[in-house]
Amino acid sequence: MTPAAIPTIGVFDSGFGGLTVLRALIERMPQARFAFLGDTARLPYGSKSRRTIARYAVQSAQFLVEQQRAEFLVIACNTASALALDAIQQAVPVPVLGVIEPGAQAARAASHSGDVLVIATDATVQSHAYTAACRAQSLRALEKACPLLVPLVEEGWTSHPVTEQVVRIYLDELSTEAASQSLHPDALVLGCTHYPLLRPLIERVAPAGITVIDSAESTADAAVRLFNGRAAAAAVDNSPGAPTPETEIHCFATDSVEKFERLGSRFLGRPVGPVELIDLGG
Amino acid sequence: MTPAAIPTIGVFDSGFGGLTVLRALIERMPQARFAFLGDTARLPYGSKSRRTIARYAVQSAQFLVEQQRAEFLVIACNTASALALDAIQQAVPVPVLGVIEPGAQAARAASHSGDVLVIATDATVQSHAYTAACRAQSLRALEKACPLLVPLVEEGWTSHPVTEQVVRIYLDELSTEAASQSLHPDALVLGCTHYPLLRPLIERVAPAGITVIDSAESTADAAVRLFNGRAAAAAVDNSPGAPTPETEIHCFATDSVEKFERLGSRFLGRPVGPVELIDLGG
Numbered sequence: 210m211t212p213a214a215i216p217t218i219g220v221f222d223s224g225f226g227g228l229t230v231l232r233a234l235i236e237r238m239p240q241a242r243f244a245f246l247g248d249t250a251r252l253p254y255g256s257k258s259r260r261t262i263a264r265y266a267v268q269s270a271q272f273l274v275e276q277q278r279a280e281f282l283v284i285a286c287n288t289a290s291a292l293a294l295d296a297i298q299q300a301v302p303v304p305v306l307g308v309i310e311p312g313a314q315a316a317r318a319a320s321h322s323g324d325v326l327v328i329a330t331d332a333t334v335q336s337h338a339y340t341a342a343c344r345a346q347s348l349r350a351l352e353k354a355c356p357l358l359v360p361l362v363e364e365g366w367t368s369h370p371v372t373e374q375v376v377r378i379y380l381d382e383l384s385t386e387a388a389s390q391s392l393h394p395d396a397l398v399l400g401c402t403h404y405p406l407l408r409p410l411i412e413r414v415a416p417a418g419i420t421v422i423d424s425a426e427s428t429a430d431a432a433v434r435l436f437n438g439r440a441a442a443a444a445v446d447n448s449p450g451a452p453t454p455e456t457e458i459h460c461f462a463t464d465s466v467e468k469f470e471r472l473g474s475r476f477l478g479r480p481v482g483p484v485e486l487i488d489l490g491g
Numbered sequence: 492m493t494p495a496a497i498p499t500i501g502v503f504d505s506g507f508g509g510l511t512v513l514r515a516l517i518e519r520m521p522q523a524r525f526a527f528l529g530d531t532a533r534l535p536y537g538s539k540s541r542r543t544i545a546r547y548a549v550q551s552a553q554f555l556v557e558q559q560r561a562e563f564l565v566i567a568c569n570t571a572s573a574l575a576l577d578a579i580q581q582a583v584p585v586p587v588l589g590v591i592e593p594g595a596q597a598a599r600a601a602s603h604s605g606d607v608l609v610i611a612t613d614a615t616v617q618s619h620a621y622t623a624a625c626r627a628q629s630l631r632a633l634e635k636a637c638p639l640l641v642p643l644v645e646e647g648w649t650s651h652p653v654t655e656q657v658v659r660i661y662l663d664e665l666s667t668e669a670a671s672q673s674l675h676p677d678a679l680v681l682g683c684t685h686y687p688l689l690r691p692l693i694e695r696v697a698p699a700g701i702t703v704i705d706s707a708e709s710t711a712d713a714a715v716r717l718f719n720g721r722a723a724a725a726a727v728d729n730s731p732g733a734p735t736p737e738t739e740i741h742c743f744a745t746d747s748v749e750k751f752e753r754l755g756s757r758f759l760g761r762p763v764g765p766v767e768l769i770d771l772g773g
Contacts, residue, residue, distance in 0.1 A: 250539060257532060257746050331750075360642045371656055378653070465540045468613075 215457075216436070217242045219279025219303075221269050223252040225462075225469045226359070226402035227285025228476035230308065233429030234283065235456050238436070242457040244277040248489070250464030254288040255332030266293035267300040268489045274301045277459070283432055284308065285425075287329055287401055291338030304435060308402070311431035312424035313342035313350075316396045319420040320348060324392040326383055326419070327352040329400030330359065339400055351392055352400070353383045362403045363472060368410055376407065376414050384416060398422045406475065460484045497739075498718070499524045501561025501585075503551050505534040507744075507751045508641070508684035509567025510758035512590065515711030516565065517738050520718070524739040526559040530771070532746035536570040537614030548575035549582040550771045556583045559741070565714055566590065567707075569611055569683055573620030586717060590684070593713035594706035595624035595632075598678045601702040602630060606674040608665055608701070609634040611682030612641065621682055633674055634682070635665045644685045645754060650692055658689065658696050666698060680704045688757065742766045 218241050220231045225247045235243065248254075248269050254262045266289040273279040282305040284290045284297060290307030298305045316325045325348050327339040334354040343350035358379075361372045380397075387394050397419050399405060405425045412421050458481070462469050466484035473481035500523050502513045507529045517525065530536075530551050536544045548571040555561040564587040566572045566579060572589030580587045598607045607630050609621040616636040625632035640661075643654045662679075669676050679701050681687060687707045694703050740763070744751050748766035755763035 250543060251533070253535075261532060261746060356646055357639070357642050360639050364638055371653060371660070374653055374656075464543060 215240065215242050216281065217244055217277060217279045218432070218436075219243075219270070219273030219277060219282045220245045220285050221248070221266070221273060221282065221289070222246075222286040222402060223248050223254040223265075223289060224286075225249070225473045225476055225481075228473055228481065229402050229405040229425040230283060230285035230428050231458070232476065232478050233425045234432055235458070237429050237433045239456050242459075244273055244279055244459045244461065246273055246461045246487075247463070247469055249462045249466075249469060250489075253330075253332075254286065254292075255330050259292045262289060263293040263296040265489075267296055270297045270301050270305070272461070272487065272489060274303055279303065281432070281436055282306070283428065285402055285428070287333040287338075287424075288336070291333055291336035306428065306432055306435055308424050308428045309338045309342045309400075311427040312398045312400060312422060313339065313346050313348065314431070315422045315424070315427035316343060316350075316398050317346035317348055319422060320394075320396040322393040322395045323347065324349050324351070324387070324394040325396040325398060326350070326387065326394045327398040327400045328355045328358070328379065328383070328404065330354060331356050333400055339398065349392060350398075351383065351387050351390065351394065353379060353386070355379045355401075358407060359401065359403045362406050365475070367406045372407065373410055373414060376411055380411075380414060380416070394419065396420045396422055399424055403476075458482065461487050463487060463489050497522065497524050498563065499526055499559060499561045500714070500718075501552070501555030501559060501564045502527045502567050503530070503548070503555060503564065503571070504528075504568040504684060505530050505536040505547075505571060507531070507755045507758055507763075510755055510763065511684050511687040511707040512565060512567035512710050513740070514758065514760050515707045516714055517740070519711050519715050521738050525741070526555055526561055527740065527742045528555055528769075529742070529744045529751055529766075531744045531748075531751060532771075535612075535614075536568065536574075537612050541574045544571060545575040545578040547771075549578055552579045552583050552587070554743070554769065554771060556585055561585060563714070563718055564588070565710065567684055567710070569615040569620075569706075570618070573615050573618035588710065588714055588717055590706045590710045591620045591624045591682075593709040594680045594682060594704060595621065595628050595630065596713070597704045597706070597709035598625060598632075598680050599628035599630055601704060602676075602678040604675040604677045605629065606631050606633070606669070606676040607678040607680060607704075608632070608669065608676045609680040609682045610637045610640070610661065610665070610686065612636060613638050615682055621680065631674060632680075633665065633669050633672065633676065635661060635668070637661045637683075640689060641683065641685045644688050647757070649688045654689065655692055655696060658693055662693075662696060662698070676701065678702045678704055681706055685758075740764065743769050745769060745771050
């Protein structure tokens with residue numbers, strides 16, 4: 210493969226949780242070049258208005274397309290996918306994929322009852338983006354904000370008894386709510402890019418008969434489908450296996466890179482390497 | 492008292508945790524006018540660089556002094572106090588008080604051994620501002636970041652068994668570390684404006700013989716000392732008791748005010764009233 214044939218895939222998050230999506234992308238497209246931007250100066254997007262989030266997300270997308278020459282964009286951030294996907298698609302001349310729709314599609318494939326549960330951050334739940342995306346798949350979704358899970362993951366307590374207790378409390382509340390609405394959920398969507406690190410714990414705690422949907426995995430699968438037949442097809446490795454060492458990854462952040470470098474490897478499953486500080490203004 | 496004699500005290504935080512400081516100020520100066528600004532569009536400051544924090548904090552301080560005519564400023568934010576107090580003092584022509592030094596002074600008054608513990612957010616601990624302020628009081632300080640406590644408070648779990656467990660874990664780790672350094676701490680500084688809501692729980696869980704220092708209370712005491720003899724003296728009510736209903740409070744935020752309005756009353760101990768959205772740019 211000549212260097213010219215190597216596509217650049219831009220991956221964007223408000224922080225570094227989206228590295229779980231990058232990890233899943235690398236596993237499927239080990240020969241692509243990846244540029245990952247964490248807009249850490251302005252995180253969390255979750256507490257901000259739609260207008261502000263769209264402005265930040267568009268600036269980030271433009272950096273990846275214009276400065277890093279990304280030919281495809283993956284919005285590895287639930288809040289930005291929920292509130293700014295349209296704005297980004299209008300602002301850049303490349304295909305853009307969010308995380309919400311792939312999660313809903315994977316839930317559709319997994320669910321027999323048509324009822325699914327979604328756990329996410331407060332901002333994502335308040336946007337009701339998963340409810341809308343699930344409805345488009347003829348699914349009924351019940352969403353719950355789980356604001357303690359991101360800090361528990363960032364504390365590194367991914368298999369800690371406290372985290373198990375918190376997950377049990379959240380899932381119990383969700384089950385009670387589902388029962389009160391006469392829902393019979395058989396799928397649980399992890400609607401936050403931090404949650405894949407809790408997947409083993411959540412699968413252990415979740416009620417029997419519930420399939421856990423990792424939207425990082427679903428998004429990476431959707432990316433492969435979207436990119437297949439395009440330039441990026443050259444980068445798709447159809448053989449299973451670990452990421453090849455030659456995958457080229459460049460990470461950028463808009464503010465202090467220390468936490469990104471320190472915690473990022475947990476999310477990426479390998480060292481993130483040096484993170485370059487950039488200025489998007491504002 | 493004529494309206495002209497009523498001083499305006501500006502209180503600033505990156506979010507709404509600083510409302511615990513405002514609450515303590517109101518108790519002591521019920522007849523002052525208060526303007527509280529939460530820079531919610533750009534929180535949390537903790538993950539940002541000193542340069543960025545100083546820029547944001549100076550803009551916020553200038554809003555309170557120039558637009559709201561504050562004659563005194565209280566920086567009710569540990570991160571901004573730790574990293575931007577000098578920059579704010581240089582930028583505005585009014586007295587400015589942070590939360591760190593009053594906390595250290597209160598610890599000095601409470602401690603006999605000269606060894607104190609400080610719990611705070613990651614950013615505050617990394618700044619070592621409490622260690623420096625304690626050293627200036629001839630105290631040895633041992634600091635610990637407790638990143639789960641803010642989200643637990645914001646979840647409303649201020650007396651929840653999970654929170655008690657988390658506090659026990661943090662304090663046990665801190666005690667072990669203190670013992671390994673041959674320290675004999677007898678005071679524990681709550682170095683985050685969210686933590687006063689956990690004070691009853693922390694006092695129950697803390698080892699015997701430890702005095703818990705609430706830096707919101709200490710800061711309000713210091714504000715009274717600073718403002719006494721100045722214009723604000725008229726506002727100081729030396730009689731103890733609940734805040735009088737006439738206290739004038741105006742709250743401002745730089746982005747979505749919903750969470751501020753919803754959670755703010757827990758911190759302020761009364762309804763925050765309508766929160767006005769303002770734009771500081773950037």
